[in-house]
Amino acid sequence: MAQDNQSRQQVTGRVKWFDPGKGFGFIIADEGGSDILLHANVLRNFGQGSVADNARIVVMVARTERGFQAVEVIEIQPPENDLSGLPEDMVHDLAEIQSLALEPARVKWFDKVKGFGFANVFALPDDVFIHVEVLRRSGFADLQAGEAVALRVIEGKRGRMAAQVLSWEAALRDRK
Numbered sequence: 780m781a782q783d784n785q786s787r788q789q790v791t792g793r794v795k796w797f798d799p800g801k802g803f804g805f806i807i808a809d810e811g812g813s814d815i816l817l818h819a820n821v822l823r824n825f826g827q828g829s830v831a832d833n834a835r836i837v838v839m840v841a842r843t844e845r846g847f848q849a850v851e852v853i854e855i856q857p858p859e860n861d862l863s864g865l866p867e868d869m870v871h872d873l874a875e876i877q878s879l880a881l882e883p884a885r886v887k888w889f890d891k892v893k894g895f896g897f898a899n900v901f902a903l904p905d906d907v908f909i910h911v912e913v914l915r916r917s918g919f920a921d922l923q924a925g926e927a928v929a930l931r932v933i934e935g936k937r938g939r940m941a942a943q944v945l946s947w948e949a950a951l952r953d954r955k
Contacts, residue, residue, distance in 0.1 A: 787851075789837065789840075792809050793809075797830045797920055798920075799920060802818065803816060803817060816847065817830070817852075821851065824852070825851075829919050829922070830919065834856060838850075838852050858916070879931040884898040885899055886924055886925060906939075907940065909930075909941045917945065929945045930943070930945075
């Protein structure tokens with residue numbers, strides 16, 4: 780698909796849905812209009828393998844033969860926080876979570892149907908539990924085994940638990 784920078788425009792909107800298995804989803808622009816295709820490759824170039832439904836997103840968009848398509852992700856903000864689906868020991872103030880150090884990790888496994896998974900933090904023996912609602916609040920729909928992430932970790936009743944998940948690339952961008 781050939782395109783030049785003049786035909787691109789920045790659009791802000793919400794993720795209508797994204798299916799990591801299918802490798803695509805759609806964005807609804809704040810100003811309305813046709814849905815915007817979001818392909819998994821564009822999302823991966825941003826450093827994420829998935830994005831949560833209703834996440835706020837800023838993208839560069841180009842018009843193609845098939846309609847509007849995101850060609851670059853600029854920013855993703857997680858959906859509005861709804862703490863109702865979280866276990867009691869995982870409900871924390873956002874400012875408190877943001878003050879925690881980022882820990883580099885790799886996803887060991889994650890099962891969206893079961894609603895949880897685990898990651899290994901570099902140089903630490905214990906796994907970190909990742910709850911599906913924490914993942915959604917962090918702006919992800921799913922995680923793949925081996926995926927590099929950065930975690931903000933809390934000590935829960937049953938051990939270390941992720942309070943926030945960031946893509947490795949996003950964590951590196953935030954440190955600059």
